[in-house]
Each structure stands twice: as structure tokens, then as C-alpha cells.
Amino acid sequence: MAKEAYSIIKERILSGVYGSGEFINELALAEELNVSRTPIRESLARLEWEKLVTIIPRAGAMVAPTELNTVKEAYQVRLVLEGELGRRAAVRATPEMIDALEEIKHKCEGFVEAGTQDDLNAISREYRAVLGAAASNKTLFEMSDLLFNVSVRVWHTIPEKDAHAQLATALIAEIDAMIEAFKAKDGGAAQKAMQDALQYYTEKLRSLF
Secondary structure (H helix, E strand, O other), X not given: OHHHHHHHHHHHHHHOOOOOOOEEOHHHHHHHHOOOHHHHHHHHHHHHHOXXXXXXXXOEEEEOOOOHHHHHHHHHHHXXXXXXXXXXXXXXXXXXXXXXXXXXXXXXXXXXXXXXXXXXXXXXXHHHHHHHHHHOXXXXXXXXXXXXXXXXXXXXXXXXXXXXXXXXXXXXXXXXXXXXXXXHOOHHHHHHHHHHHHHHHHHHHHHHO
């Protein structure tokens, strides 16, 4: 149950159900999930390590505030980590992985007109899972994923009406570039595709906030 509680709390934070700065009611959540408070506390401690929760003594667990500087710093580090992730993935990619990226790209194309931020987050995770499997470096992928979770929450707060469509279009372009890099087993091209995408998101943040 601890794993299930962790997954539920994390998803609620990443999807914005639990808002930035909101306190999480441990007792109410334990009753909702029909578990003791122990797995809830264990989950919150793990999420604190992942920088998604802040535990305040005698006050409780609060969803870590979405701070723009923290998000920008996360993107700066991701620029290095995910460039390497892409490079490793491209030279190890299999035909099955290329097919998986083609399918993900096709699904993402449907989100340009009708998608939500939750849709984009979900498809991004599918895409990243393929990259992680191809790169074959668990530590690299886990660190990259931790920073992805820190940075992705900010997009739920975007004020611009058409921003989600623009983000979907950018993701499609990134996946398309990665497919070509996978086919060519071109690590340098994959590294550039990842870094170009992250630069785009960084610039998008600057224009929106």
C-alpha cells in the first residue's frame, strides 16, 4: 500500500490536484485510501527527497511551491543530463524502440487541437520511458526524471491560451528529431535534439513569466 499511496500523492502533485503550497491532510488521505498513516508518511518523506513536498515540523507536509528560479535551475541541469541521455539512447536504439516513438508521436499529434496539460505530461512520460530504456543507465534516467518532475509542474500555471498547443507542437518536433537520430544511430544529433527542446522550454518560460 505504501507504493500505491506514493503513486497517488505524486500524481496529484504533478497534475496540480494538490496545488503549490497546499498542506496535505495525512489523516484524511489515510482514511480515503484505507491505510494507516505510516505509508502516507513514508510516501511524503520520499516525495520530500524528490523535492515535491516540504515537511514542516509541527505543521505537516506541504506541496513544495513552484518557484520559477528552481524550475529554471532544473532545466539548466537537465540540459546536461538529457543531452547525455539522448546520446546514449540513439546509439543503442532498437527497431522496436523506433516504432514505439512513431506511435507516441502519432498520439501526440492528436493533442495539438484537443489535448490538455495532463495529456502532454502522460505522453512525455511514455516518450521518456523509451529514452530511458534505450539509454540503459538507470541512475542517469532517475536523476533526469526527478528534475523533469520538478520542472513539469510549472506548465499547469501557464496563462497563455494557446500555450498547450505550442508545447504539443514542440514535443512532436522533438520526438521526430529523435526518431531520425535513432534511425541513424547518431548520438550527436540526439543530444542536440534534446538540448534544443530544453532551450525552447526555457525560452518559453521567460516569455510567459
